[in-house]
Amino acid sequence: MSTPPKIGIIICSTRQPRVCPQIAQFVLDTIKSKQSTQPQPDTTTTTILFPTPSLNLIDLSTWALPFFNESTIPRQITSPSQYDHEHTRAWSAEITSYSAFIFVVPQYNWGYPAVVKNAIDYLYHEWSGKPAFVVSYGGHGGGKCNRQLREVLEGVNMVVDAGGAGGVELRFPGREVLGKAARGEDIGLNKEEVVFWKEEAVAIGVAYEGLLRVLVEGQAKV
Numbered sequence: 001m002s003t004p005p006k007i008g009i010i011i012c013s014t015r016q017p018r019v020c021p022q023i024a025q026f027v028l029d030t031i032k033s034k035q036s037t038q039p040q041p042d043t044t045t046t047t048i049l050f051p052t053p054s055l056n057l058i059d060l061s062t063w064a065l066p067f068f069n070e071s072t073i074p075r076q077i078t079s080p081s082q083y084d085h086e087h088t089r090a091w092s093a094e095i096t097s098y099s100a101f102i103f104v105v106p107q108y109n110w111g112y113p114a115v116v117k118n119a120i121d122y123l124y125h126e127w128s129g130k131p132a133f134v135v136s137y138g139g140h141g142g143g144k145c146n147r148q149l150r151e152v153l154e155g156v157n158m159v160v161d162a163g164g165a166g167g168v169e170l171r172f173p174g175r176e177v178l179g180k181a182a183r184g185e186d187i188g189l190n191k192e193e194v195v196f197w198k199e200e201a202v203a204i205g206v207a208y209e210g211l212l213r214v215l216v217e218g219q220a221k222v
């Protein structure tokens with residue numbers, strides 16, 4: 001692999017205001033700080049030359065896809081030209097350009113937001129075979145949403161939780177932070193020293209290593 005693979009960090013909340021972009025940025029910064037202190041991936045376990053991936057945010061709010069309105073089941077599509085709509089072809093091209101994904105997702109009413117299911121359902125082959133992990137958040141970490149979304153990702157044949165790391169759950173540390181998150185206010189993740197989610201930051205690093213391992217081993221489309 002010569003060109004750096006692109007990894008997409010998907011912002012799975014679209015309401016205004018919202019906290020999701022702050023948390024997606026926290027995930028990105030956590031991985032970047034790890035990249036700057038450690039060679040990626042672990043060169044003791046592989047001799048493959050692997051360029052440092054680029055990390056990009058994909059905001060479902062910017063994409064503003066309408067409710068799924070294609071006539072053909074995406075799994076039966078053999079070329080993007082067969083899609084009915086320009087918005088689907090654009091979304092297809094966007095997802096095709098990535099080698100792996102990290103879904104950053106709030107728990108809504110014990111599940112994931114409908115907007116992320118809609119975005120997934122538009123495509124099949126563009127997701128298939130690529131590694132992914134889920135970072136959920138909520139008053140209790142969003143575990144229900146995390147499990148449900150991982151199951152859906154398996155349904156589009158993604159390689160979920162490579163290395164057995166499982167999903168990462170970010171639990172708001174108290175009512176004050178939960179209230180700020182709900183109001184889309186700054187919850188303090190951009191500080192030099194973030195005072196909570198230290199263990200979770202380690203878990204993000206472990207999940208990311210698993211994802212990279214899948215890319216290195218060539219199990220994923222690149």
Ligand SMILES: Cc1cc2nc3c(=O)[nH]c(=O)nc-3n(C[C@H](O)[C@H](O)[C@H](O)COP(=O)(O)O)c2cc1C
Binds near residue numbers: 014017109
């Ligand atoms: C429609 C809705 C449903 C929610 N349901 C849950 C829930 O089931 N569990 C939970 O911990 N938090 C729940 N919350 C609180 C969210 O964790 C919190 O509002 C968070 O800021 C949502 O992420 P966002 O700001 O990126 O949309 C819910 C929030 C909304 C808007």
